[in-house]
Amino acid sequence: MIGGWAGFGMARATIIAASLMPIAAGAAAQDVAMTFDAASRRLETTSPALAAADHAEDAARETAAAVATLRRPVVTASAQYIAYQKTLAVDLTGQKEDARDATQDFLSGIPMTVPPAFQQIASDIVGRIGQALPGLFTAIPDQLSYRYRDDVFRPTVQGVLPLYSGGAIPAIQRGARAAAEIAAARAAQGRDLAQLNLIRVYFGEQAAAALAASARESRDALDRLLSDVRKMEAAGVVAHARTLEAQVARDTAERTWQRAAIAHDGARDDLARLLEVDRVRPTTGLFVVSHPLAPAGSFTGGEARLPQTRQADAAGAVARAGVDLARSRYRPQAFAFGEYNLNRSNALPTEPDWVAGVGVRYTLLSNVDRRHALNAAKANAAAADDAAREARKSAITATLRAWDLVESARRAFLLTDSSLAAAQENLRVQEIAFREGEATMTAVLAAEAALATARTQRAAIAYEYDLALAALLSASGQLDTFADHIAGADIHLPTDARP
Template sequence: MIIRHDNWSCVALAFLLAAAPAGGARAQTAAVPVAMSFEAAVRRLETTSPALSGASHAERAARETAAAVATLRRPLVTASAQYLEFQKTLSVDLTGAKQSALGDTQDFLSGLPGTLPPAFQDIATDVTNRLSQALPGLFSAIPDSLSYRYRDDVFRPTVQAIVPLYTGGAIPAIQRGARAGIDAARARTGQARDAARINLIRAYFGQGTAAALARSALESRDALDRLLSDARKLEAAGVIARARVLEAQVARDTAERGYQRAALAQSTARDDLARLLEVDAVDPTTPLFVASRPLPPARTFLGREADIAQVRQADAAGQIARAGVDLAKSRYRPQAFGFGEYNLNRGNALPTEPDWVVGAGIRYTLLSNVDRGHTLNAARETAAAADDAAREARKAATGASLKAWDLVEGARRSFLLLDSSLAAARENLRVQQVSFREGEGTLTAVLGAEAALASARAERAAIAYEYDLALAGLLASTGQLDAFADHLAAADIKIETGARP
């Protein structure tokens, strides 16, 4: 008959193995463990965790982005230089000018003799007649058009400036979105910190729990070793049958397998914590803990949703989405701007170029290749989705807080009830062992008592671990995970796990 005496230890070991990273346990290399309290482990995690480092970088990036767009209202000043080689051709039509000049000259000559004294009028008339006859030939020598071609090169350095005067609300929307991005990044940092600390709590106290389970399994195996030895002596004395010895042998072998599983789980837990803190081996000095007094009522943990990282991240996403709505609205509005330009090489400027110019302009998009109505509707729907997500995050946080409070209280009550059970299991085992040695008790009764004691020991460590994890979950779900160390210090029950050599 095989007595199954390790139910709670199997459950706890399965939990620890499932929570540990994949890869299985490996042989621990010879390394001097670093004695480390939980507070020291938290400080170590903050300096070694890539997740925390990455979140910090992302938060700084969001701050730099917000600082970058905070100056969008400043003028944009640029300097440019151009080297130009150009050719200019000018053509002037002289046909009309020639005819007008010929007519004017002929009219002038025809009226000239009348302005002279009578003695000279005949001479003047003869001269003007000859000139009038010669004028068409003289004017015909003048071309009908004049063409001028000019080639040159110009070096053109200029300074330009443009300043936004009115953007339809685009700049404020962008700046609000960037500031909300800081809130979202800060919330993600808090979420990453909470996740990292909960993982540390799992690994740190998980190593202690695994050590306690391994120690309990070892004690059970050693007790069954002694029981097997006593059974063989009683068999040799003819007190018990061979079948009872075989029963003890089966129970002892079962305990050995349980111990081997517990030892592997302890090795896995040790490796898990060492990798997390980036050391060769860790010797946790802070034991598992349970508070005998109940926590404040569950309702006192509610109403703190604004402090929860997930909720803060959802709220920031809503702010970003509402900024997107304002940005979409700005595309319906005009934009006004001021501008100016100054030529730094006026002596070599083109004739048509000003020395400097300042002005103001306004621009309005009459027809866009992106439908502004659909863009605005999309932004509004995104904002509505973000608001719904924020409400859902608050509901989820409330539900998680109530569930975590129930887990903490259930673990506390179960742990306190184990004290009497553990004492009774020890006394029962002692009585059954004495009865068996005196030939009055049965081996089955001793095996049952040993199994009950082993189960109580394993259950005690497992429930303490459950209490610590549930407490961490409760504090995280209410945005108070930083208070975990305070609860640890205030706990009046400490469970030494035997994790240290």
């Protein structure tokens, strides 16, 4: 981003103007003066992207809180209304034969157990009973069938308590906490990106305003030059060709100013849309710190707090939790369970009043190859660790590169002071010499172009410095100190010289 804006100038202003519509003439909206700090605070409350990142972070933290209680028992209550029918059939054939044989044996022994005087009487009685037995046993059916129909209301309370999960529960909990950290890091990264975009747009409006003001000054200066040349032509001092040359230069400056003004309107619209206001007038100008920053090494060492490295570290924690979860599939699971019938008086005959126990479950054969699943989890963990190391290396590289850009922009800006002063003096001398007839129109026009270039470069390099500083602070995890650098800057470009 910094490299793309480093060559900010009139050509870029022309490209921006081609894709943006100018603010409608006669708009009744009033400018809202806003410092950078005020704009930053407003962005925090109006940015949908920041709000979405915060909601995602809240969701991840709530998910982690939800699985933090996986070791608690699961207690459920249920109620069932059951209508049922039961049919019972009992085969009595064998029992009838056994009863008949036992009865006959018993009767045959009775006469032998009574006194001799009564044995004849007993034999007659036994004979008569024996004759009646076949009819008695015939009346007993060979099979007894019973059918019962009823309905039952069955309210119960059940409970299951995990005793040992093979490491699955702690792995899930660690993974959820790491996912919450990823969401928090993404939210922080979103805030950094939003802040960088605000810096780009806020100070980009300042740069566009400075370019438009420079173009207007050049147009006004060539207006005055054209007026002087026309007077000199009327007095017979210069030829008409010099007037035409001044006219062409003035018209070119007019077109340049119009393009710069449209580009400035577009930049102002971008800032207004970003902050969701009608029109914004920034009051914090482009700035440069004339003295060098602290050494580049002082901005390194804090990579662990960067959002991107935090995401990488948390992703590694998620991957390692996945390894533990894959290992848990090799281990048994133990649990306690219980159930209580709240309507025991109306229970099914086979149902207990209550039941409690413990159980163990072990997967002997799974339709998912557990060895390959574990290998995949280990590979993911290794990839996450490598990504975390790469994120730290990239952060250090980005920090050192941004520090170089800041220092380069600082030195280049300090050189613009002498260039701007020399360009102003050169133009003044060339204008005087032209009026005295000692300089050509071409020299005056070249001096005016050099002055316009110096003014443009001054604003563009200041903008480059601000963007490079923001990139350095972001890469080193210190973007929240950007406002401190604004307050400590000893060079501020004016904001009142606006078109």
